[in-house]
Amino acid sequence: MNEFNDIKKIIIKKPLKLDCGVTIVDYPVAYETYGKLNQDKDNAIMVFHALTGDQFASGKNPITNKDGWWSYVIGPNKALDTNKYFIICANVIGGCMGSYGPSSIDKKTGKKIGINFPVITINDMVNAQFNLLDHFNINKLFCVTGGSMGGMQVLQFIANYPDKSKIAIPIACSASHSAQNIAFNELGRQAIMADENWKNGNYDLENKSPAKGLSVARMAAHITYLSKKGLQEKFGRKLQERDKIKFGFDADFQIESYLRYQGSIFVDRFDANSYLYITRAMDYFDLSKNSNGDLSKVFKNTKTKFFIISFTSDWLYPTAENREIVIALNAINADVGFLEVKSDKGHDSFLLDVPDFLNALKNFVDNSYKK
């Protein structure tokens, strides 16, 4: 994997008791920031990344040399305007971009932690990232936001710290991972574990990673991020650099070639064990579990202003699941707005150039900051 000497990170001295019972201490959280923190420290936005994201939400990612995953959203005059706001984004623990994760080196053995890394939850991720508020001496954030797993972290953040953000914008997410969500994640994990190079998670010791398994996991997941209509319009039955089918198992169709490519570029930047740990954290996410399924109780007494956004063609975290959050907040008379954005781009809509989404986000954020 890559070296992370140049990226920003803080070492968290405060012990963190994880949901699994293990306590971690002196662990790194890698982060990136955009824009400037103002004198009143009231313009800070914490952005949470999704399953395969990282702290490089905007600008050029120094490791992959590609645009940040939320480049359409974050930047000068964009929805999250870096001329106005100070944006913080951290790599989740369990991740592989410099935060404490299975590819971190175990000081005792000098080797990668691998499968000995403790199983983490969304709650643990949020609690670890919360330390960044102390680091920047910020008493209260202006906004917490993120899509997909990032949205789950937004919900968890408000549940844990009800008065630590003025507004919250969970996007294309759910308060509880569905059986279908778990099923797709399990498919990905089994693909990784079935790769003979995985070697019970100890692959790095031999410098041979389960790239095939991880790329199949990515291919399967990628399908869930797109809509049927979107796929059909983009690829249909178009053939890949050939006039007719070849009666073999080559990538005859463009969609096959596309998925193979997506799988192959993913393995260069992502650690297979991180994929196992983070998908597990998502599967364990069930925010109302401790309140007997009553999601309203989780947000009781919150003064945070919510804006929930879903997408019409998102079948991974469909509108109905986003609406559950709206209903729970309505039931306690919380300040909540909701918009289902029309888009053919599936779950990935929140990462793409979808003007209705970007405009709504910008208008909501800017208007909320004024008040």
Add this chain to the structure above:
Amino acid sequence: MKEEFKIIANSIQREKSILDVGCGDGELMKFIYENISKKIRGLEISKDNVQKCIQKGLTVIEGNAELDLQQFPSNSFDYVILSQTLQAFLNPEKVISDLLRIGKTSIVTIPNFGFWKVRFNLLFKGTMPVTKTLPNEWYNTPNLHMCSIKDFVNFCNDRKINLFKSLALTNNKVSSINKVNLNFKNLTSELGIFLIEK
């Protein structure tokens, strides 16, 4: 701003909580937000209108009143507004009972089907009425359950709904509706504005 909106806004006490059901592009909400109470939220079915509301800085939930009002707890707002939307519902009776449950006071306005121009259309032209407050043709109207001022008053009386204020609006002129002038107002008013409670 529309005269109707001024009357609605004037019926609301300062700093009370308000839900505007079918809030449209948020024009009324914005006026109330800026002049009367910041505690206002909206429910709107059209995505375009929800976007316009967000642009105005208003908190709005995209949803269908007939399906989504049930998620709001009882007595959770001081006022619930329903402006010229009642006639577009599949089940207006259910919507009214939800309004009464959610709000301490409900403000309901209806385009009056008893207005003389409406009657004139049907009586002499023999065509479905098209007027300022009922601008659509029969084939594209969103209105499913038209009623007159008198119909609405009867509806409330039959269900023992406390109709404590009834106003009529014609050519931007407001007047009160009472038992004595009901038939006359039903003929001469374009719009009825009603404040009701359980």
